[in-house]
Amino acid sequence: MRWYGSLRRAAHIAQVRRRGRRVSLPTLSAYGLAASGGASEIGITVSKALGSAVCRNLVRRRIRGALDELGPAQPAPARLLLVARPPAAQVPYRQLAADVAAAVAQLARR
RNA sequence: AAAGGCCGCCGGGCAGUCGCGCGUCCAGGGGACGUGAGGAAAGUCCGGGCUUCACCGGGCAGCGUGCAGGAUAACGUCCUGUCGGGGCAACUCGAAGGAAAGUGCCACAGAAACAAACCGCCGGGCAAAACCGGCAAGGGUGAAAUCGGGAGGUAAGAGCUCCCGGAGCGUCGCGGCGACGCGCGCUCGGGUAAACCCCACGCGAAGCAAGAUCGCUCGAAAGGGAUGGUUCGCCGUCCCGGACGGCCCGUCCGAACGAGCUACAUCGCACCGAGGCGCCCGGUAACGGUCGCCCCAGAGAGAUGGCUGCCGCCGCGCAAGCGGUACAGAAUCCGGCUUACAGGCGGCCUUUGCAC
RNA sequence: GCGCCCGUAGCGUAGCUGGAUAACGCGCGGCCCUCCGAAGGCUGAGAUCGGGGGUUCGAAUCCCUCCGGGCGUA
Numbered sequence: 001m002r003w004y005g006s007l008r009r010a011a012h013i014a015q016v017r018r019r020g021r022r023v024s025l026p027t028l029s030a031y032g033l034a035a036s037g038g039a040s041e042i043g044i045t046v047s048k049a050l051g052s053a054v055c056r057n058l059v060r061r062r063i064r065g066a067l068d069e070l071g072p073a074q075p076a077p078a079r080l081l082l083v084a085r086p087p088a089a090q091v092p093y094r095q096l097a098a099d100v101a102a103a104v105a106q107l108a109r110r
Numbered sequence: 111a112a113a114g115g116c117c118g119c120c121g122g123g124c125a126g127u128c129g130c131g132c133g134u135c136c137a138g139g140g141g142a143c144g145u146g147a148g149g150a151a152a153g154u155c156c157g158g159g160c161u162u163c164a165c166c167g168g169g170c171a172g173c174g175u176g177c178a179g180g181a182u183a184a185c186g187u188c189c190u191g192u193c194g195g196g197g198c199a200a201c202u203c204g205a206a207g208g209a210a211a212g213u214g215c216c217a218c219a220g221a222a223a224c225a226a227a228c229c230g231c232c233g234g235g236c237a238a239a240a241c242c243g244g245c246a247a248g249g250g251u252g253a254a255a256u257c258g259g260g261a262g263g264u265a266a267g268a269g270c271u272c273c274c275g276g277a278g279c280g281u282c283g284c285g286g287c288g289a290c291g292c293g294c295g296c297u298c299g300g301g302u303a304a305a306c307c308c309c310a311c312g313c314g315a316a317g318c319a320a321g322a323u324c325g326c327u328c329g330a331a332a333g334g335g336a337u338g339g340u341u342c343g344c345c346g347u348c349c350c351g352g353a354c355g356g357c358c359c360g361u362c363c364g365a366a367c368g369a370g371c372u373a374c375a376u377c378g379c380a381c382c383g384a385g386g387c388g389c390c391c392g393g394u395a396a397c398g399g400u401c402g403c404c405c406c407a408g409a410g411a412g413a414u415g416g417c418u419g420c421c422g423c424c425g426c427g428c429a430a431g432c433g434g435u436a437c438a439g440a441a442u443c444c445g446g447c448u449u450a451c452a453g454g455c456g457g458c459c460u461u462u463g464c465a466c
Numbered sequence: 467g468c469g470c471c472c473g474u475a476g477c478g479u480a481g482c483u484g485g486a487u488a489a490c491g492c493g494c495g496g497c498c499c500u501c502c503g504a505a506g507g508c509u510g511a512g513a514u515c516g517g518g519g520g521u522u523c524g525a526a527u528c529c530c531u532c533c534g535g536g537c538g539u540a
Contacts, residue, residue, distance in 0.1 A: 205530090217486050301522100305485105
């Protein structure tokens with residue numbers, strides 16, 4: 001079982017993007033907002049600027065894989081939005097995973 | 111053996127670890143089992159299934175197709191042929207109906223671009239010319255100049271005649287279902303229809319965000335005019351109005367629903383189909399048929415995966431090793447077309463060389 | 467999904483319908499003018515007409531097919 005759910009509602013995404021704290025790294029931007037309770041919800045955005053559908057799928061799955069590696073030992077539940085930036089398509093997996101971990105950690109520190 | 115042609119197929123494998131969607135079963139926050147991208151899922155260039163609207167029929171417009179026969183649910187697709195181009199050949203390519211129905215256009219050059227004669231040639235005239243008549247062989251222009259080459263013929267010439275070749279036409283003959291081929295006869299009349307057009311054939315429109323179901327809200331509930339008859343109940347004719355989602359004719363109607371929300375709901379939609387695989391039969395083939403087996407992705411913005419190791423394949427290198435492993439990601443479903451694609455496999459055929 | 471549009475000098479456009487000169491403005495280079503610059507005048511360069519194939523004597527234009535970009539709609 002994953003430690004997070006999927007951030008689906010357009011209204012929630014807009015709220016996180018507008019009011020959430022923001023962290024910028026070379027391969028991705030991240031927005032975070034504390035949630036009242038329950039499990040965390042995370043959304044991943046990969047725009048057309050990253051490349052073809054195959055390429056975008058790979059980036060999205062790698063980000064999800066990196067999140068799985070973080071494990072369930074996460075602090076308070078939150079709503080996160082991870083937006084991949086163009087360099088994410090060129091970089092090896094280890095570097096992308098490091099950025100994902102850093103982004104989540106910085107948002108959690110608050 | 112080399113070079114080439116055609117057809118079909120694959121397009122990574124194994125293990126570890128962390129995970130996901132759907133289905134079934136067990137089952138109190140989980141677990142077990144099964145299953146889970148492509149040959150192009152792509153581009154959206156065509157054709158259908160399905161759905162709603164229209165539907166009683168005809169015509170026009172519009173769009174598309176364009177050798178013949180066949181295959182198919184259908185097609186602009188496929189197969190087999192015909193004709194024409196390419197190749198020594200296997201084979202391959204072709205929007206391949208009509209220009210003696212009509213209209214338009216053919217720049218510049220050139221006398222002339224479809225109706226004719228500039229330089230010429232010949233005859234008359236004549237000292238020579240002007241001029242009159244005949245001719246279209248030669249020159250020149252051009253992308254293209256009245257079928258090409260040769261001979262006869264003639265004042266000079268001309269399909270005027272003959273031979274070879276080419277093209278078109280025919281109530282013609284033979285072969286073929288047919289396109290067409292061979293023969294005979296006649297004619298020889300520029301090009302362009304991916305210019306308008308003519309001919310033949312096909313097409314109702316929109317699309318799964320189609321549409322259907324449950325619940326709720328709102329709106330509208332239908333006739334009007336003229337005229338004739340009347341037993342004052344009403345009936346007939348004409349006009350206005352409405353429907354026939356391009357227009358017209360013709361037809362029908364004057365009564366019943368229409369719009370929106372819920373809505374990221376449920377169904378459509380994901381087990382049953384123009385379904386897949388295999389054997390056999392018919393057919394040159396596309397394809398069709400009998401029988402057997404199989405059930406085979408699917409949604410709340412979206413699962414089918416991430417990482418590591420080993421192996422395989424390719425390139426570089428003596429080696430250790432290093433680098434690479436294509437094109438590309440389902441969204442209503444099928445049949446095609448087109449485009450992209452590292453590398454590899456199988457079968458048949460052609461030409462040339464060598465050996466026997 | 468459906469229905470459309472555009473691609474021409476560095477930039478913005480015309481020419482396309484109906485075939486034969488690729489034109490205009492801004493910008494750029496040089497010269498003149500000025501003490502210098504702006505403005506102005508003269509002059510010059512700069513184009514695979516998005517790529518490929520076809521029709522035609524001839525294609526930016528017509529046809530087919532790819533590529534890139536944009537718009538509308540529910």
